[in-house]
Amino acid sequence: MATVTANLLAALLPCPCVLCGMPGREALCPPCRAQFPADGAPRCPVCADPLPPGSHGVACGACVTRRPAFDATVAAVPYALPWDRLVLELKFGGQLAHARLFAELLAGAVRAAPALGAPALLCPVPLGTGRLAERGFNQALEIARPLARLLGVRVAPRLAERVQETSAQSRLHGGRRRANVAHVFAVPDRALVEGRHIGIVDDVMSSGQTLGELAAVFKRHGAARVTNLVFARTPPHSQRVS
Known part of the structure; x- marks a missing residue:
């Protein structure tokens, strides 16, 4: 019915x-x-950076040299036309309906990687209170809710908290990006994280500094595995979106 x-x-x-x-x-x-x-296109299974043709399943040189705190990344689309316009419309234009489409495409990308295994919990990247009040919503949470339903898992909006306000990552580069997100996340309840596979949900992954810092916090609280689930991945030469 x-x-x-x-x-x-x-x-x-x-x-x-x-x-x-x-x-x-x-x-x-x-x-x-x-x-x-x-x-x-083939992508590094760890950070989702593009790989040369025929390179499916192998980690990129950067991840081999310096393994990030997260274990894997799934990206639905590249951050390029027309998807970049939709991301901006969601993030800065309040087009919340786009989040359901992003979740649908991202769920398809997750299902296309069966060896990945579904996370036990989805955690949207938390916004600071000031940014949340200004925007009125957290775009990562808007994606995570329908994504959780599609994957048959639970979303935990408060699994992590942002304890410091930060500048927008898109305005920073290199070491300043790393310093900007250092020590900004906290996990209120270790018992929810310990021994579990945690999926971090966000709209865009650029340098990976924010996701790496949050993944490191989860690992320090006993997470068995951390996977980034992002709608769009910026190309290495254009990492300008937070």
Whole structure:
């Protein structure tokens, strides 16, 4: 009955495609989905940086040389047209409906990597109180909620807390990015983390400093494994988005 009701509502209230505006029943119409498929390029399984063709399953040189605190990263799409526009519309334009599409594409990327294993808990990257009050929502949480339903796992919005306000990572580079996120996260309840596989959810991964710091905090509190689940991954030469 619920499925029939949902189909009826979809027919009566068509959803315009977020890319071309075509009326339909899905946020991404079939032509746009075919034109802009989810990212299938080989990527480092640890940090999701692009790899040369034929390099599936191997870690990049940077991760081999200096292993980050997180164990794996899944990215649905590259941070490039048209996805970058949608990210900005969600983050700064309040287009919360985009989060459901991001979750759908990200869930597909997770299912395409069965060896990864589903996390026990999803933790959206927390915002500081000032940034949250200014924006009115946490885009990572808006993605994490539908993603948790699609993956059949639980989202834990307060698994970690941001205990210090920081500058936007997009305004910083190199060592200043690392210093900006050092010691800014805390885990209120170690028992929820210890021995578990934690999935960190965010809209965009750029340098990985924020995700690496949060992963390190989880590892210090006994997490068995930490996986980043991000909608978009910036290319190495254009890491300008926090």
